[in-house]
Amino acid sequence: KQYRIAVIPGDGIGKEVMPEGLRVLEAAAKKHGVSLHFDHFDFSSWDYYEKHGQMMPDDWKEKIGKHDAIYFGAVGWPAKIPDHVSLWGSLIKFRREFDQYVNLRPVRLMPGVPSPLANRKPGDIDFWVVRENTEGEYSSVGGRMFPDTDREFVTQQTVMTRTGVDRILKFAFELAQSRPKKHLTSATKSNGISITMPYWDERVEAMAKKFPGVKWDKYHIDILTANFVLHPDWFDVVVGSNLFGDILSDLGPACTGTIGIAPSGNINPEGDFPSVFEPVHGSAPDIAGQGIANPIGAIWSGAMMLEHLGEKIAGKSIVDAIERTLAERTLRTKDLGGNADTTACGKAVADMVD
Amino acid sequence: KQYRIAVIPGDGIGKEVMPEGLRVLEAAAKKHGVSLHFDHFDFSSWDYYEKHGQMMPDDWKEKIGKHDAIYFGAVGWPAKIPDHVSLWGSLIKFRREFDQYVNLRPVRLMPGVPSPLANRKPGDIDFWVVRENTEGEYSSVGGRMFPDTDREFVTQQTVMTRTGVDRILKFAFELAQSRPKKHLTSATKSNGISITMPYWDERVEAMAKKFPGVKWDKYHIDILTANFVLHPDWFDVVVGSNLFGDILSDLGPACTGTIGIAPSGNINPEGDFPSVFEPVHGSAPDIAGQGIANPIGAIWSGAMMLEHLGEKIAGKSIVDAIERTLAERTLRTKDLGGNADTTACGKAVADMVD
Ligand SMILES: CC(C)[C@H](C(=O)O)[C@@H](O)C(=O)O
Ligand SMILES: CC(C)[C@H](C(=O)O)[C@@H](O)C(=O)O
Numbered sequence: 001k002q003y004r005i006a007v008i009p010g011d012g013i014g015k016e017v018m019p020e021g022l023r024v025l026e027a028a029a030k031k032h033g034v035s036l037h038f039d040h041f042d043f044s045s046w047d048y049y050e051k052h053g054q055m056m057p058d059d060w061k062e063k064i065g066k067h068d069a070i071y072f073g074a075v076g077w078p079a080k081i082p083d084h085v086s087l088w089g090s091l092i093k094f095r096r097e098f099d100q101y102v103n104l105r106p107v108r109l110m111p112g113v114p115s116p117l118a119n120r121k122p123g124d125i126d127f128w129v130v131r132e133n134t135e136g137e138y139s140s141v142g143g144r145m146f147p148d149t150d151r152e153f154v155t156q157q158t159v160m161t162r163t164g165v166d167r168i169l170k171f172a173f174e175l176a177q178s179r180p181k182k183h184l185t186s187a188t189k190s191n192g193i194s195i196t197m198p199y200w201d202e203r204v205e206a207m208a209k210k211f212p213g214v215k216w217d218k219y220h221i222d223i224l225t226a227n228f229v230l231h232p233d234w235f236d237v238v239v240g241s242n243l244f245g246d247i248l249s250d251l252g253p254a255c256t257g258t259i260g261i262a263p264s265g266n267i268n269p270e271g272d273f274p275s276v277f278e279p280v281h282g283s284a285p286d287i288a289g290q291g292i293a294n295p296i297g298a299i300w301s302g303a304m305m306l307e308h309l310g311e312k313i314a315g316k317s318i319v320d321a322i323e324r325t326l327a328e329r330t331l332r333t334k335d336l337g338g339n340a341d342t343t344a345c346g347k348a349v350a351d352m353v354d
Numbered sequence: 355k356q357y358r359i360a361v362i363p364g365d366g367i368g369k370e371v372m373p374e375g376l377r378v379l380e381a382a383a384k385k386h387g388v389s390l391h392f393d394h395f396d397f398s399s400w401d402y403y404e405k406h407g408q409m410m411p412d413d414w415k416e417k418i419g420k421h422d423a424i425y426f427g428a429v430g431w432p433a434k435i436p437d438h439v440s441l442w443g444s445l446i447k448f449r450r451e452f453d454q455y456v457n458l459r460p461v462r463l464m465p466g467v468p469s470p471l472a473n474r475k476p477g478d479i480d481f482w483v484v485r486e487n488t489e490g491e492y493s494s495v496g497g498r499m500f501p502d503t504d505r506e507f508v509t510q511q512t513v514m515t516r517t518g519v520d521r522i523l524k525f526a527f528e529l530a531q532s533r534p535k536k537h538l539t540s541a542t543k544s545n546g547i548s549i550t551m552p553y554w555d556e557r558v559e560a561m562a563k564k565f566p567g568v569k570w571d572k573y574h575i576d577i578l579t580a581n582f583v584l585h586p587d588w589f590d591v592v593v594g595s596n597l598f599g600d601i602l603s604d605l606g607p608a609c610t611g612t613i614g615i616a617p618s619g620n621i622n623p624e625g626d627f628p629s630v631f632e633p634v635h636g637s638a639p640d641i642a643g644q645g646i647a648n649p650i651g652a653i654w655s656g657a658m659m660l661e662h663l664g665e666k667i668a669g670k671s672i673v674d675a676i677e678r679t680l681a682e683r684t685l686r687t688k689d690l691g692g693n694a695d696t697t698a699c700g701k702a703v704a705d706m707v708d
Contacts, residue, residue: 076545083545084552092546116583118472142511142549152516156549157496162506191430191437192446192600195496195510198438222600225579226608229470246546246576247601254580 002035003309006064006274007071010045010090012283013293014073020295020346021071024318025302027350032314034306039067044090046077055089061097065273069305070094072278073298077285091276095133098273100266101164102171103131103245104304105280107232107252107262112326113336115257117229125256127235130172131245133266135164136196138242158196160241165200169207171269172239176214179236184208186218187240187248200241224248228255253280260293260335261326263300265308277305294333295346296322321352356389357663360418360628361425364399364444366637367647368427374649374700375425378672379656381704386668388660393421398444400431409443415451419627423659424448426632427652431639445630449487452627454620455518456525457485457599458658459634461586461606461616466680467690469611471583479610481589484526485599487620489518490550492596512550514595519554523561525623526593530568533590538562540572541594541602554595578602582609607634614647614689615680617654619662631659648687649700650676675706 009018022038029036041064042048043056055075057063064070076086094100109115109125142156169186176184186204190197201218208216219227221244227234228251240248253262262280279297287293300322307315325331331348332338340348363372376392383390395418396402397410409429411417418424430440448454463469463479496510530538540558544551555572562570573581575598581588582605594602607616616634633651641647654676661669679685685702686692694702 084548087545088548114472116472117470118468137512138546138548140548141509144549144553150516154514154550154553155495155511156547157509157511158491160508162504189597189600191441192492193510193597194438194442194492194494195498196508199498199508221597222604223613225601225605226613229583229605229608230612243543243547243575246543247579250576251579251583251605254583258584259577259580 002037003068004037004039004066005069005071005305006067007038007040008044009073010075010283011077011086012074012285012288013281014075014283016288016291016293016342017279017295017298018071018073020342020349021298021302023346024299024321024350024353025306027353028306028314028318031353032311032317034311034314044075046080046086049081049086055086056093065098067274068309070274070276071302071305072276074279074281074283076283079285092138094276095266098268098276099134100268100273100275101132101134101167102265102267102269103133103249104265104267105129105131105249105252105262107235107249107256109256110261110326111323112329112332113257113261115255117232117255120232125232127252128175128237129245129249129252130168130175130237130239131249132164132168132240132242133245134242135159135161136242160196160199162203165203166207169203169239172237173207173211173214176216176237177211181236182214183236184214184216185224185235185238186216187221187224187238187244188218189221189244191220221247225251228252249280258294258335261296261300263297263304265301265304267308275308277301277308291341291343292334293342294335295342296326296349299346299349317353318349321349321354324352325349356391357422358391358393358420359423359425359659360421361392361394362398363427364429364637365431365440366428366639366642367635368429368637370642370645370647370696371633371649371652372425372427374696374703375652375656377700378653378675378704378707379660381707382660382668382672385707386665386671388665388668398426398429400434400440403435403440409440410447419452421628422663424628424630425656425659426630428633428635428637430637433639446492448630449620452622452630453488454622454627454629455486455488455521456619456621456623457487457603458619458621459483459485459603459606459616461589461603461610463610464615464680465677466683466686467611467615469609471586471609474586479586481606482529482591483599483603483606484522484529484591484593485603486518486522486594486596487599488596489513489515490596514550514553516557519557520561523557523593526591527561527565527568530570530591531565535590536568537590538568538570539578539589539592540570541575541578541592541598542572543575543598545574575601579605582606603634612648612689615650615654617651617658619655619658621662629662631655631662645695645697646688647696648689649696650680650703653700653703671707672703675703675708678706679703
């Protein structure tokens with residue numbers, strides 16, 4: 001079978017890291033006899049917006065909706081275009097309209113990446129954050145009343161649906177069940193956010209009954225962030241709402257040294273729509289154009305994409321190659337104390353694939 | 355002037371740490387000629403609830419509303435009483451009904467407290483988290499529709515008022531202006547939470563115009579938590595909404611080694627109502643009754659209370675005594691690698707006050 005991949009580099013360093021991601025994907029595909037076909041798209045970027053006055057063509061869904069997966073760089077350039085136009089006009093649109101209700105991110109301490117945490121070695125930190133990716137705190141329901149007066153107030157609703165909550169919890173419990181530790185942690189704040197969060201807790205308890213083999217616990221988000229720093233070895237699979245998952249999946253990678261290498265998948269598990277794989281980092285206007293961006297986030301996202309497509313061996317070969325590359329100081333980019341540029345680092349990973 | 359302090363130990367280790375807090379307050383008061391009068395109250399606890407079927411007497415406001423400050427231990431015992439009864443029936447009630455719209459917490463790396471962060475020394479981390487404490491995400495507006503069906507959904511509103519946002523920002527900018535670095539960081543998430551958070555940003559920009567001497571910046575909460583771990587030295591005063599402030603003021607103390615020693619003030623800056631000073635830690639049912647709880651959070655909260663009352667020298671004498679105590683391993687409690695029990699640690703601080 002040939003997999004058809006839509007490639008969208010987007011903005012800033014997205015354009016610099018994607019070629020390296022593709023280089024490594026091609027190397028792994030060749031070694032493991034996987035057939036990949038790439039279609040390249042220039043939309044979902046400031047450049048496209050400048051020309052067309054919108055982030056994507058009207059028929060974007062036809063253009064990329066039938067692909068097996070979407071391989072994405074980064075989007076956003078706040079100095080040129082407001083986030084609500086760029087992000088809500090592309091990335092968040094994909095999540096919603098392609099029903100990518102799972103945002104999946106590994107938190108793993110890699111060899112060669114200095115952790116900001118004292119006394120943690122590779123192997124000590126190795127868990128997944130599973131984030132609800134379509135509803136919750138990122139709703140568009142709300143508004144402003146009495147503008148520009150002293151009585152002004154603004155509201156925004158958090159929305160949790162039975163469908164939305166149950167399906168992310170099911171995904172998270174299944175993932176926990178498939179892992180050796182079989183341990184799930186739920187992020188809540190039911191002591192303060194007194195309506196939606198108790199509902200989340202209630203659904204976690206109901207779902208837990210269907211997974212008797214999974215040990216589970218819950219922490220309020222405040223102490224959970226503290227425990228990411230104090231006890232990152234406690235976690236195996238951590239599930240949270242859209243906002244809590246967003247926070248935990250930046251904090252987790254920070255605890256393992258840098259968000260520069262973290263990958264993510266925006267996944268539609270049923271496969272009705274393509275899933276999007278993208279580095280956790282953004283377009284980084286401050287370093288764009290210098291050729292120094294770390295391509296590992298994009299490369300690792302490519303590995304997640306292969307695993308999602310069912311090509312587990314090819315995917316794992318990339319993760320192994322990343323580990324071997326990071327272990328060599330000279331092959332790491334500057335942000336990790338090395339002296340390789342984006343291309344040199346990408347080439348090194350491609351060479352390591354076997 | 356004699357200050358009248360209402361003392362409420364509450365639940366669990368609250369009852370164990372408060373006597374030490376009082377011991378140290380008395381020592382500092384004596385040394386510095388400050389006159390403190392303590393009135394003790396048993397409500398806002400599970401014990402009181404068990405006897406009376408409610409957390410507080412009907413006339414709680416008359417009983418404690420005229421005091422100069424409230425010195426609080428901890429409340430909550432989830433195995434016996436749901437959080438929404440215990441917390442919303444006391445702590446959160448105080449915040450709302452006494453209009454304590456500022457929750458103020460220091461984040462400071464103390465000598466002798468091992469930081470979970472690599473290579474950080476006392477002096478490297480020293481900032482304040484200013485949290486909005488009455489509105490925002492902790493609203494009681496929302497509900498559930500179509501219960502127990504597949505269409506079930508639950509909503510909860512975040513509410514930001516002009517009054518509520520502006521007054522916390524003003525407090526934060528003033529605090530920043532009073533400090534040598536004059537630097538304010540605002541926590542936002544306007545790229546995802548698309549209605550309330552852009553409003554918060556807008557009010558920050560408006561307030562910043564009134565404080566031209568303060569340098570300010572903003573980070574989305576996801577990357578801000580990452581930066582607490584990666585660059586805690588970047589911060590001076592950090593201001594956030596009720597939820598974001600809650601998260602940051604647990605994560606911050608965790609980065610400095612433990613939330614066991616962190617203090618907090620729930621402050622009504624106008625002085626129309628008493629402010630509440632309490633340790634950040636909770637009632638800790640798991641270690642309650644063993645006499646091993648760390649009293650430093652309560653003691654440090656007492657110091658904040660004195661400073662709030664205008665007794666800055668007496669307050670500082672306590673903070674200095676805490677630093678000297680923590681520097682001695684034998685005077686620290688078990689959670690910090692020492693072997694002192696709660697009382698021994700409290701006595702040590704009281705002896706160090708000068
Ligand atoms: C106990 C809980 C409701 C409270 C809060 O979230 O405000 C606590 O975490 C705090 O920070 O004081
Ligand atoms: C860019 C932003 C809207 C996005 C989010 O909050 O979802 C990002 O932080 C992420 O985690 O993918």
